[in-house]
Amino acid sequence: MRSFGKLAVACGVERLVLLSARDWVVPQGEExxxxxxxVRESGARWTILKPSWFFQNFSEDPFIAGQVQGGEIVMSAGGGVEPFIDADDIAEVAVAALTEEGHGGQSYELSGPRLLSLDDVADEIARATGRAIAYRPLPPDEFTAHAVRQGVPEEFAGLLNMLYGWIAENRFATLADGVQRVLGREPRDFGDYARTVAASGVWGGGGGVERR
Structure with missing residues (x-):
């Protein structure tokens, strides 16, 4: 990354935008x-984006999307909540940071408009698809065994346990205002995303059916 930044600046690039994450917190601090x-030391005008979990993990990640298709979301995230965000909102913020003035030297935390548990996520997808979708929380060791049976490498299952564990402990259970600050509008809601994806047929079911 350091070599890329120096090369970009040497070639005349004036702005760099880095997609980082809220999650990657180390004991020494984000610096x-x-x-x-x-990126900060590249010499370019930099902007750093630090989003929460993407909505699209539930429709584009093969492991998680496969669970949704099967009617059960299995994670070791307990009852924690996360301000999931639409990746399209992140992309719009990135475009603005690259093409508009006023974003140099800024680090934007990005989140969706509300905190959602995995039970909430399952309910939203169930309403959108008209299918029965449930969330099944597992302890980390049981999740690892489950994931490995599904073909996930054990090392990657360990990484998922770490990420899900951060949700379980509500590490980032706060809303951020980066989307509003950059785009001047509210971020997209998970319910809107779920209805759009359901209509595409990715999750199975007819979509558009309100479950009562």
Whole structure:
């Protein structure tokens, strides 16, 4: 990343936008994150985006989307909540940071408009698809065994346990205002995303059916 930044600046690039994350917090603080530090020290006008979990994990990640298709979301996230965000909102913020004035030297935390538990996520998808979708929380060791049976490498299952564990402990259970600050509008709601994806047929079911 440091080499890329220096090459970009040498070639005349004036702005760099880095997609980082709220999740990657280290004990020494964010200034010690090497990719963020490399962009800040590149010589370009930099902007760093730190979003929460993407909505699209539930429709585009093969492991999680496969669970939704099967009617059960299995994670070791307990009853924690996360301000999930639409990746399209992140992309719009990135475009604005690259093409508009006023974003140099800014680090934007990005989130959706509300905190959602995995039970909430399952309910939203169930309403959108007209299918029965449930969330089944597992302890980390049981989740690892489950994921490995589904073909997930054990090392990657360990990484998922770490990420899900951060949800379980509500590490980032706060809303951020980066989308509003950059785009001047509210971020997209998970319910809108779920209805759009359901209508595409990705999750199965007819979509558009209100479950009561």
């Amino acid at each position: 010690k994150l090497p990719c963020e530090r490399a």
